[in-house]
Amino acid sequence: MTSGLQIGDVRIAGRVLMAPMTGITDLPFRLLASRLGAAYVATEMVAAAELARARPDVVRRAAVGDGLNLTVIQLVGRDPEAMAQGARMAEAAGADIIDLNFGCPAKEVTGSASGSALMRTPTLACRLMEAAVQATSRPVTVKMRLGWDDSHRNAVDIARMAEATGVKAVTVHGRTRQQFYSGVADWTAVGAVKAAVSIPVIVNGDILTADDAREALRQSGADGLMLGRGVYGRPWLAAHLERALAGGSDLAEPDRAERLAIVIEHLRASVAFYEAPIGLRMFRKHLGWYIEQAPWPADPLERRSAKARLCRLDDPFEVEAALTQLWLGDLPHFGNSVVEFSPQLSEADAA
Secondary structure, three states, X not given: OOOOEEEOOEEEOOOEEEOOOOOOOOHHHHHHHHHOOOOOEEEEEEEHHHHHOOOHHHHHHOOOOOOOOOOEEEEEOOOHHXXXXXXXXHHHHOOOEEEEEEOOOOHHHHOOOOHHHHHHOHHHHHHHHHHHHHHOOOOEEEEEEOOOOOOOOOHHHHHHHHHHHOOOEEEEEOOOHHHOOOOOOOHHHHHHHHHHOOOOEEEEOOOOOHHHHHXXXXXXXXXXXXXXHHXXXXXXXXXXXXXXXXXXXXXXXXXXXXXXXXXXXXXXXXXXXXXXXHHHHHHHHHHHHHHHHOOXXXXXXXXXXXXXXXXXXXXXXXXXXXXXXXXXXXXXXXXXXXXOOOOOOOHHHHO
């Protein structure tokens, strides 16, 4: 068994965490990944100022449901007062951990001086951390990059500030903001952060396989690791890597029937959570990744054709039938109706 992680007063039952990802880690995905064994799946990035104003679409991103192993709400912003209020609201919504986003490289985020742009303004970053820590009793963590660019790699300095302000853990993506997702994540550079602080350090970036997980931990010396794009179409990945790190054998990928059951569960949950037709539209990106990641059909051109065809369907029943036919042929079907899926939402989501 892996020893897990202690972040403030929260014990995480494992060392493999799932990153907050906009448009990906919504409540249906988090519930599914948790059921499949993920110990930690963060919400989508939530704008602290909009959460403080209780905007319905933003509150929905922080939705809490029964069945989550842990509730981690990530906040983004640049105003300390709004960050403090966002932290208070996140705690009231049921957050076990509140994470601050200092790492998003997207232009629409950095253009408003948030996300990884905060690594260019360490004084403001420190004020944001202090505001969040003082506003909540929940552990506050920070997710960041190595720095803005190769000339300004200041993750060590930001991590030291974080520890001094009472932040309980930091996650470091092994790239600068200017790299976006190009090149290769520098896991060794994350080791400098680990050596500089005593709070837990999580390594992130380019972790797709059990071998990647072992090597990322070896090179960085980190206490745990965080998965990002590797979970696209593979919500079971955290549980599989946890098993591998615990000394067990690497688990085989789900077979056709198992994978189909997972995809249909995800589809039905998305339709129930967002209601049709929005639920199906929200699910389509996942459907594309599920088909891309599956080894069937064996011909990549046939897979691409199937993806294009299924992602144009406008009826969830037709998606289920078409995917069943694609993967199982004439084998028994999983049913022909979208089942009721009613996660218990927090009071904030119902507001």
